[in-house]
Amino acid sequence: MYSHMKKYIYGLSLLTLTFSAQSCLMEEEDLFSESATERLENKKVEAFNALFDSQAGWVMSYFPTVEGSVIGCPFLVKFNRSGEDGTALFAVQNDSVGTGKYMVNDAPTPFDIVFDNGPVLTFNSYNDIFHAFSDPKETDWSFDQGMGIGLGGDYEFIIIDVTPDEVLLKGKKRGTYTVLRKFDTTETGEITSEKLGELWRKYMTDLESLNKQLYKSNPAPLRLVSANGTEYYLYNGDSYIFDVVSVAENDLAYATQSKYVQTLDGLRFISEPSVEGDNGEDIIIGGKDYFFNEDKTKMVCSDGSYIDGGDPVQVFINALKDVNVVTGKPANDWVLDNNSYGSDLKVIYDKIAAKFPAYKFEFRFTANLNGQILLLKLMTSSSTTEVWRVLSPSAKDGLLSLTAGDYKSSNYDKLVAGTPEIGQFFDAFGGKLYKAAPAAAFNMGTLNLEADGNANMSFSVINTK
Amino acid sequence: MKKNILAAFALLMSLTGFVSCSDDELGPTIFPVLSDELDPNSSTYPLDRFLRENYLDPYNMRFDYRMSDTEADMNYNLVPASYDNSIKMAVLIKYLWYDVYDQVIKNAVSSEVPNADKFFLKRYGPKMIMLVGSPAYNASTGTKVQGLAESGVKISLFDVNSLDINDIELMNENFFRVMHHEFSHVLNQNVAFSDDFKETSSGLYDPMNWQDKQNEVVRSQGFITPYASSEYSEDFVETIAYYVVSTDEQWASFMDEASKDYEEIEVSAVRPDSTTPSEYEVAKSDGTFIRIISTVEDVQGNPATHKILRVAVQREGSEQLSAPLKDENGNLIYRNDIDNVDGKAIIEQKLSEVKEYLYSGFGIDLDALRHEVLSRTYLTDDNGDFVIDNGNYINRLTYPIKSDPTKTLIDSLVYQVEQYKVNN
Numbered sequence: 001m002y003s004h005m006k007k008y009i010y011g012l013s014l015l016t017l018t019f020s021a022q023s024c025l026m027e028e029e030d031l032f033s034e035s036a037t038e039r040l041e042n043k044k045v046e047a048f049n050a051l052f053d054s055q056a057g058w059v060m061s062y063f064p065t066v067e068g069s070v071i072g073c074p075f076l077v078k079f080n081r082s083g084e085d086g087t088a089l090f091a092v093q094n095d096s097v098g099t100g101k102y103m104v105n106d107a108p109t110p111f112d113i114v115f116d117n118g119p120v121l122t123f124n125s126y127n128d129i130f131h132a133f134s135d136p137k138e139t140d141w142s143f144d145q146g147m148g149i150g151l152g153g154d155y156e157f158i159i160i161d162v163t164p165d166e167v168l169l170k171g172k173k174r175g176t177y178t179v180l181r182k183f184d185t186t187e188t189g190e191i192t193s194e195k196l197g198e199l200w201r202k203y204m205t206d207l208e209s210l211n212k213q214l215y216k217s218n219p220a221p222l223r224l225v226s227a228n229g230t231e232y233y234l235y236n237g238d239s240y241i242f243d244v245v246s247v248a249e250n251d252l253a254y255a256t257q258s259k260y261v262q263t264l265d266g267l268r269f270i271s272e273p274s275v276e277g278d279n280g281e282d283i284i285i286g287g288k289d290y291f292f293n294e295d296k297t298k299m300v301c302s303d304g305s306y307i308d309g310g311d312p313v314q315v316f317i318n319a320l321k322d323v324n325v326v327t328g329k330p331a332n333d334w335v336l337d338n339n340s341y342g343s344d345l346k347v348i349y350d351k352i353a354a355k356f357p358a359y360k361f362e363f364r365f366t367a368n369l370n371g372q373i374l375l376l377k378l379m380t381s382s383s384t385t386e387v388w389r390v391l392s393p394s395a396k397d398g399l400l401s402l403t404a405g406d407y408k409s410s411n412y413d414k415l416v417a418g419t420p421e422i423g424q425f426f427d428a429f430g431g432k433l434y435k436a437a438p439a440a441a442f443n444m445g446t447l448n449l450e451a452d453g454n455a456n457m458s459f460s461v462i463n464t465k
Numbered sequence: 466m467k468k469n470i471l472a473a474f475a476l477l478m479s480l481t482g483f484v485s486c487s488d489d490e491l492g493p494t495i496f497p498v499l500s501d502e503l504d505p506n507s508s509t510y511p512l513d514r515f516l517r518e519n520y521l522d523p524y525n526m527r528f529d530y531r532m533s534d535t536e537a538d539m540n541y542n543l544v545p546a547s548y549d550n551s552i553k554m555a556v557l558i559k560y561l562w563y564d565v566y567d568q569v570i571k572n573a574v575s576s577e578v579p580n581a582d583k584f585f586l587k588r589y590g591p592k593m594i595m596l597v598g599s600p601a602y603n604a605s606t607g608t609k610v611q612g613l614a615e616s617g618v619k620i621s622l623f624d625v626n627s628l629d630i631n632d633i634e635l636m637n638e639n640f641f642r643v644m645h646h647e648f649s650h651v652l653n654q655n656v657a658f659s660d661d662f663k664e665t666s667s668g669l670y671d672p673m674n675w676q677d678k679q680n681e682v683v684r685s686q687g688f689i690t691p692y693a694s695s696e697y698s699e700d701f702v703e704t705i706a707y708y709v710v711s712t713d714e715q716w717a718s719f720m721d722e723a724s725k726d727y728e729e730i731e732v733s734a735v736r737p738d739s740t741t742p743s744e745y746e747v748a749k750s751d752g753t754f755i756r757i758i759s760t761v762e763d764v765q766g767n768p769a770t771h772k773i774l775r776v777a778v779q780r781e782g783s784e785q786l787s788a789p790l791k792d793e794n795g796n797l798i799y800r801n802d803i804d805n806v807d808g809k810a811i812i813e814q815k816l817s818e819v820k821e822y823l824y825s826g827f828g829i830d831l832d833a834l835r836h837e838v839l840s841r842t843y844l845t846d847d848n849g850d851f852v853i854d855n856g857n858y859i860n861r862l863t864y865p866i867k868s869d870p871t872k873t874l875i876d877s878l879v880y881q882v883e884q885y886k887v888n889n
Contacts, residue, residue, distance in 0.1 A: 083507030109548060110509050116535060124531040125509075126547035126598045126626055135626075136542040136599050148602025148609070149542050156534060172534065173542075 043119045047162045051079040052086065055191040056183040056199050058167070061261040063176045063270045064133045064153030071240035072261035072270060074207065075130065076183065076200050078108075085112045090129040091200050093207065102204040104197075105129055113159070121169060122156040131155055154178075177271040177287055184265070207264055211238075213443045214262065219332050219465035220315040220444035223247070226283045227304035234307065244285070258285060266291035266299045267307070297441045309442035313400045316436060316447060317393045319463060320365060320372045332465035333366035334447070342450070342458035345428060351421040363425075365391070365461060370407040374426060387415050389426055396433060399452055404430030432457065511885035512552050519559050519881075520594075524586055528555060529595040536595055537621070541610075546596040546625035554596055554625055554640070556878035557862075562644050563590075565837045566829075573828045581828025589655055589827070591648065593619040598626040608676050612643035614650040630862045630875055633842055637710040641838075645709050649702035656826040662818045663697045665811060670696050679774050681755060684723035686804050687811030704815045705823070709835045712843070712851070712858055723808035725799050726777040729758060730785050734768035745771050747786050752797060753778050777803045 034042065051058070057078030064070050076091040087108035094103045110125040123130055133153030154171030157178060161168040167180040185191075185199055214222065215237035222234040224244070231247035235255065243255035259270040271287035283305070290299035290307050299307040309315075322331040338361060341349055352361065362377040368388070375388040389412055390405030404427070416423035432451045439446035444463060451457035503513050512530070520526040529536060530551035537543055546554070566586055573581035582588060591614075600609035600623050613621040624639055666687050671678070675695040688694040693703035708716065732744035745768075748754055753775040763769040777800040780787040790798050801807070823829040844852045844859035852859050862875045869877075 083504035083510065085507060085509075087508045108508070110531065112531065114533065116533075122533065124533060124545050125551070126545045128547075131544045131598070134542065135544045136602055147604040147607065148600075149604075152542070155544065173539065 040115050040119060043159070043162075044113045044115070047113055047119055047121065047159050047167065048081075048086065050162050050164055050167060051180075052081045053164065054079075054182045056185045056187065056196060057089075058180040059183055059203075059263050059265065060178060060180050061263060061268045062133070062153070062178045063171075063259060063261065064151050065171075065174045065176055066259075066270060067152055067174075069241065070133075070151045070153070072259045072268075073133070074261050074263050076102075076203060077130075077180070078196065079111070080108055082110070085110065087111065088123060088127065088130075090127055091204070092129050093204055102200070103129055104200070116156075116172075117158070119159045120156055120172060121159055121167075124156075179268060179289075181263070181265060203264065207262070210264060211262060213440055217445050218309070218443045219319065219463040220310055222307050222442060223310035224285070224307045225305060230283070232283075233310070295441075309438055309444055311395075311398075312436040312438050312444060312447050313395050313398065315444045316365075316400060316449075316461070317395060319465075320367050320393060323367050330367040332463050333364055334461035335464055336363040336365070337446070337460040337462055338363070340448075340458070340460035342456045344454070344457040345425070345459055348421050348425045348428065352419065352425065355419055355421070364464075365393075371405060373407075374429060376422065376425075385411070385415075387412050387422070391426075391429055399433040400436050400449065401433050402429050402431075428457065505887045509548065510887060511882045512548070512555060514885045515552075515882045516555060519555075520563075524563070524590050525592065526590060527593045528558075529593060530555070532595070532597060537597065538601070541601040542599075543601060543623075544598040544626070546598040550598075550625050550628045551596055552879055552882045553628055553630065553875070554622070556875075556881055557630070557640075558594065558644065560878055561641055561838065561841055562648075565834065565841065566590075568837055569829060569834045572833065573830065578824075578828040578830075580824075580826060585827060585829075589652060591618060591620045591651060595619065595621045596625045597621060597623045600624040606676055611639055612647045614647035614654075616654070618651075620644065620647045620651070631860065633858075633860050633862075637842075642706045642710050646702045646706035649705045650698070652823075652827065653698065653701065656822075658701055658822050659818065662701055662815065662822075665815055665818070666694075666697070666700065669806075670694060670700070672696050679727070679729075679755075679758065681722045681725070681774065682727045682729075684719060684812065685726050685808040686806050687723070687808045687815070689719065689812055689815075700815065701819060701822075704812070705819050705831065708816060708819075708831065709838055710842075711835075712839060720809045720812065723812050726801055726803035727755070728775055728777045728785075728803065729772055730775065731770050731772050732786070734760070734771050744786055745773070748773055748775065751786075751789055753789060 057076055060075040060077050061072065062075055063072040073092060078089045080087045080089070088111045089105050089108040091102050091104040105127060109123070109127040111121065111123045114120050114122055114124075133151045134155045136148045136150045152174065154174050154176065156172040157169035158172055159167065160170050160177075165182045169178045169180065170176070171178065183199070183203070187195065187199065191199070218237070222237060222242075224232040224234055226232070232244050233247055233250060235243040235245065235252060237260075240259065240261075242258045242260060243252055244258050245252060245255040260267050266289060268289045269285045269287060288301050288303070288305075290301045290305075292298070293300050293306075297308065316334065319332045319334065320330050323329065324331070338349065349361075356378065358380055360377075360379040362379065364375045364377065366373060366375050371390050372392050373388040374391040375386060378385040378387075387409050389408035392403045392405055394401045394403070416426075432454075434449040434451055437448050438444055439448055439460065446460055446462050448460050449458065503510055503517065507513065509531075516528045516530075520528045530546055530548075532543065532545035534543070563586065570581060570583065570585045574583045600611065602609045609623070611623055613619075613623075615621070622640055622643060627635075627639065629635060669686055669688075672695045675683075675691045678691040678694060680690065683689075683691050683694045686694065688700060688703075689707045690703050693700040707719070711719070730748070732748050734743055734745045736743045736746075742750075755774040755776065758772045758774050760768050760772075761770045776797070779790040779798040779800055781790055792798055820831045823831050823834075839851070840849065842858075842861055844861045844864050846852055862878075863873050866872055866874050866877055872880075
């Protein structure tokens with residue numbers, strides 16, 4: 001046993017000798033040209049340079065947390081070099097200070113990039129705009145996440161990726177992704193603080209208009225079409241948290257909620273949700289960016305999916321078919337714009353107007369317990385007369401079909417007998433196919449309709465929601 | 466034998482081989498070479514320079530106002546202190562804390578007080594002060610942390626963004642009482658206090674429910690604050706901290722509270738009929754009422770019952786709302802048989818013990834320290850007496866300074882930082 005042991009030690013010594021000699025002969029492969037610390041330092045310098053490089057600042061799509069109902073927020077932020085570190089100036093939209101107004105810091109506040117498992121962008125000096133999202137003293141109960149959490153946002157971010165135009169950040173505590181995109185401007189040369197104020201004010205005003213167009217004045221949900229063609233409605237965008245539901249299912253009870261941040265470039269979903277499609281498939285929208293296409297009719301993702309305003313024909317029909325079972329009234333209906341008529345309708349309309357100079361006219365696509373109808377209201381200052389007949393809408397090959405039905409109001413025949421032009425007006429719509437398009441991209445508040453093959457038979461309808 | 470020699474040779478060679486491998490020339494450090502020079506172009510240069518010249522150089526103390534959550538408890542949700550309030554805290558901590566100790570120690574050393582140590586602050590002073598903008602909330606207990614002392618080295622001050630120098634009481638409560646509290650912990654970690662103090666209120670400490678107790682009630686039991694009633698180490702430092710920032714009148718008021726006993730009773734807030742007062746109205750008007758502690762509401766959200774705190778007095782009958790008895794001078798007759806503890810005597814005993822501890826351990830006269838603190842906080846006349854206006858002490862920080870009446874004391878303190886602003 002002892003002899004075996006000695007042999008073993010002897011052999012081991014020789015083996016060790018061999019390897020140790022061998023190891024001296026090998027050159028270590030130089031995987032990195034710099035030390036880890038140098039690489040970190042370089043990353044820091046690279047990130048600083050990128051942040052300082054944008055004279056007009058950055059658009060920040062910030063998501064405080066996936067938890068609760070705390071919404072994401074678009075900030076404008078300008079980084080200024082200050083010796084070895086820098087200062088940051090934030091601006092945010094603020095409805096409370098009026099239309100197109102925004103809040104901006106009284107003065108820039110210090111920030112830094114530090115090393116902590118990688119380069120970390122830290123807003124380590126209190127900023128009354130940005131830190132409102134992380135201050136535990138904030139106790140807006142509608143956003144309550146529990147005592148001492150406030151709105152639950154991060155102010156320290158691991159720098160994930162830096163390019164000259166984009167910086168991707170990950171919240172250190174919450175792990176939510178935030179992206180900075182270079183403020184898009186055609187300005188060249190030095191941007192003074194006055195000029196910066198101008199640019200930012202315009203951005204905020206434009207963003208408010210865009211939010212109005214996309215969400216606040218849009219009676220219909222946006223539509224997301226996945227790369228494989230499955231369609232989803234994005235409901236309740238004006239709450240900054242979409243209720244996402246497949247078009248096939250179209251039941252808000254099964255909606256997935258997804259926070260988003262809208263900027264002038266497009267929108268970004270918070271980095272978590274996947275959404276169940278109608279065939280049980282899941283699509284992942286979390287963390288995806290949808291950028292406006294050139295004519296700003298769609299927001300397009302790099303995976304081939306896109307967001308638009310949806311199918312205007314379907315929107316027109318859905319609005320009328322979403323009827324209250326008790327009152328028979330639709331959730332929203334469509335008023336014809338009397339100034340929008342093409343020549344076919346205008347000729348008739350003018351004759352009616354000439355016969356009733358003391359009246360106001362309102363033609364309205366709506367619904368009652370008999371179905372979808374075209375309603376005419378003849379109004380004076382003291383009375384309103386209503387007359388209607390059924391005019392059922394349906395979709396056919398992407399076009400809107402309007403079909404006249406038998407039902408009509410009891411006063412219809414009498415009124416038409418006295419004023420045949422009213423009957424001609426009602427008759428003009430039925431039995432035709434119409435092309436439909438929103439007056440403004442994404443927004444189904446006003447639709448322009450034109451009979452297929454007859455540009456003279458055209459009109460606009462305004463949603464009353 | 467030969468085999469042994471061969472084996473030894475092989476081992477030697479293998480060792481040599483290892484040694485030879487480590488014979489590479491050392492390159493430059495892999496860490497960035499940092500300069501300790503401050504950059505005058507930095508936006509924070511004025512404060513950084515002030516901190517270096519007033520804390521780092523004289524006391525080897527790092528004053529961290531730009532928060533890093535690696536220095537904080539990640540379980541809390543915190544935000545950094547604002548730069549402006551960091552400046553104010555930096556100058557105030559020097560003025561109301563470091564300079565105070567410096568002065569008291571200097572006097573003690575020159576008077577050759579035993580154990581007075583001219584290196585006191587260098588030796589025992591914190592090595593790091595960290596400012597945090599927000600409080601640290603404990604959701605489970607509904608409390609918030611105002612300060613922390615860690616390992617006798619670091620003091621964290623919270624809620625700096627709420628600093629309001631116009632409100633001395635709040636400023637002391639949030640910061641300077643906290644500083645004295647936490648620093649006393651640091652001293653305790655270096656020199657233990659006597660077992661006698663620990664025994665003084667033994668059996669009365671309540672680490673679980675202290676936060677639900679009223680100031681008056683715990684004072685009647687011999688604790689200066691509810692937090693002091695949580696455990697003896699907190700009791701010790703709270704006694705120091707409260708004494709050192711309280712005026713004579715405030716301390717006398719605490720002792721007056723401590724000399725009485727208290728009752729918590731439930732009363733109906735509802736009137737039996739429109740002309741008969743509610744129990745609450747009766748209790749509130751009999752001269753013993755202090756405050757409502759809690760309220761139970763009915764389904765409409767109206768108060769149904771209140772739990773109230775009142776001074777315990779002798780009453781005409783056994784009913785809780787019987788009228789209070791009065792002596793021949795018309796004064797209430799206080800009861801002292803509720804907790805059977807002479808709270809005032811016990812707090813005064815504890816105060817005596819903490820004074821002895823500071824004096825014998827560190828040569829610090831607590832009364833001298835207190836006078837230095839108060840005379841820097843409140844306005845004094847040429848004789849060093851406090852100026853009283855309508856019964857109130859005058860905030861010295863917001864009062865104009867003699868040398869330039871257009872500036873207040875806080876202006877002149879802040880200027881100690883602003884003087885370093887570089888005009889670009």
